Amino acid sequence: MGRWEPNARGRLGRAAMELYVERGFDRTTVAEIAERAGLTKRTFFRHYADKRDVLFAGMAPLREVVVRAVAEAPASLTPFAVVSLGLETAAEMIQERPEDVKMRQAVIDVHLELQERELVKLAALARDIAAALRGRGLDAWLARLVAEAGMAAFRVAFARWIANSAEGPLTQVVRESMEELAATIAEG
Amino acid sequence: MGRWEPNARGRLGRAAMELYVERGFDRTTVAEIAERAGLTKRTFFRHYADKRDVLFAGMAPLREVVVRAVAEAPASLTPFAVVSLGLETAAEMIQERPEDVKMRQAVIDVHLELQERELVKLAALARDIAAALRGRGLDAWLARLVAEAGMAAFRVAFARWIANSAEGPLTQVVRESMEELAATIAEG
Numbered sequence: 001m002g003r004w005e006p007n008a009r010g011r012l013g014r015a016a017m018e019l020y021v022e023r024g025f026d027r028t029t030v031a032e033i034a035e036r037a038g039l040t041k042r043t044f045f046r047h048y049a050d051k052r053d054v055l056f057a058g059m060a061p062l063r064e065v066v067v068r069a070v071a072e073a074p075a076s077l078t079p080f081a082v083v084s085l086g087l088e089t090a091a092e093m094i095q096e097r098p099e100d101v102k103m104r105q106a107v108i109d110v111h112l113e114l115q116e117r118e119l120v121k122l123a124a125l126a127r128d129i130a131a132a133l134r135g136r137g138l139d140a141w142l143a144r145l146v147a148e149a150g151m152a153a154f155r156v157a158f159a160r161w162i163a164n165s166a167e168g169p170l171t172q173v174v175r176e177s178m179e180e181l182a183a184t185i186a187e188g
Numbered sequence: 189m190g191r192w193e194p195n196a197r198g199r200l201g202r203a204a205m206e207l208y209v210e211r212g213f214d215r216t217t218v219a220e221i222a223e224r225a226g227l228t229k230r231t232f233f234r235h236y237a238d239k240r241d242v243l244f245a246g247m248a249p250l251r252e253v254v255v256r257a258v259a260e261a262p263a264s265l266t267p268f269a270v271v272s273l274g275l276e277t278a279a280e281m282i283q284e285r286p287e288d289v290k291m292r293q294a295v296i297d298v299h300l301e302l303q304e305r306e307l308v309k310l311a312a313l314a315r316d317i318a319a320a321l322r323g324r325g326l327d328a329w330l331a332r333l334v335a336e337a338g339m340a341a342f343r344v345a346f347a348r349w350i351a352n353s354a355e356g357p358l359t360q361v362v363r364e365s366m367e368e369l370a371a372t373i374a375e376g
Binding site: 078079080115116117119120123141142144145146148149151152153156159177180181182184185186187 | 304334368
């Protein structure tokens with residue numbers, strides 16, 4: 001019983017994020033994160049692989065949600081509409097905790113290595129979306145093309161939402177970004 | 189006079205690429221590259237910062253060519269057509285040396301850290317393209333959206349060309365990729 005702590009994972013995540021913002025990612029130790037959360041290092045390592053993992057642990061559930069949405073989208077939708085739907089589902093999940101997401105992004109945006117890691121994770125997500133599209137019978141190259149272009153529009157929408165959340169919920173900014181991309185490509 | 193070597197940079201680049209393919213990037217030293225090229229380590233460091241630089245030194249001239257093409261494109265073109273034109277110019281430069289490009293990609297594709305570096309460089313190129321579009325008076329977010337989507341289509345075209353160069357010159361694969369993206373987004 002002694003080791004069970006209510007919401008240890010959430011408390012550690014929040015403590016880590018606070019410290020990364022206050023001191024910078026590099027100057028924060030796991031011991032300090034655990035202390036701030038009122039927990040032990042041992043408990044930290046039961047929940048996270050290392051201090052970078054705190055920032056990227058959310059990608060796995062996000063990936064699952066997007067891949068499922070793409071796989072289960074109605075057959076009548078075009079590939080681009082399927083990807084848009086999948087990414088709006090991601091947006092819905094992200095906007096549940098806007099403050100946490102913004103703190104996280106502030107930490108990543110000032111740290112080159114973390115930006116690299118983020119790019120790698122997003123590239124992997126695009127590949128997963130492409131695989132889910134292939135699972136719907138789409139040609140492999142077309143799947144990759146639509147997945148990558150959709151992710152591009154999503155990344156821009158996300159940056160826009162982070163920069164100015166008065167633009168509305170992320171789901172809406174993502175939808176508008178997809179529409180704006182379609183409109184500008186259709187011009188001319 | 190003694191230090192001048194005809195085409196030292198090209199010889200070093202080619203020697204490095206051969207060794208990276210034969211032994212792997214990690215198992216190649218600068219001394220071995222210099223030896224293979226019949227030059228000294230000192231000469232190597234006059235041309236490249238380190239052994240990774242050999243793989244990415246081509247990005248700077250590529251960036252220049254693309255940014256200039258975007259800046260100087262006819263005013264009558266749509267933003268997406270401008271980006272397509274810029275990236276076709278990049279394709280033209282890349283396909284001048286298909287064998288070198290393919291060796292380089294084979295080295296990068298089996299090395300996670302080099303893939304990360306490649307993603308970072310391509311993200312920087314997308315930002316440069318967006319800046320050049322802003323210079324043409326385009327709204328900042330729209331510029332970023334079109335630049336990122338264009339780069340997405342370019343990356344897929346490039347991978348496709350590497351996988352199967354029988355598809356034709358890279359310029360053509362890039363053009364087709366842009367057209368395919370436009371067509372699939374316009375569906376539905």
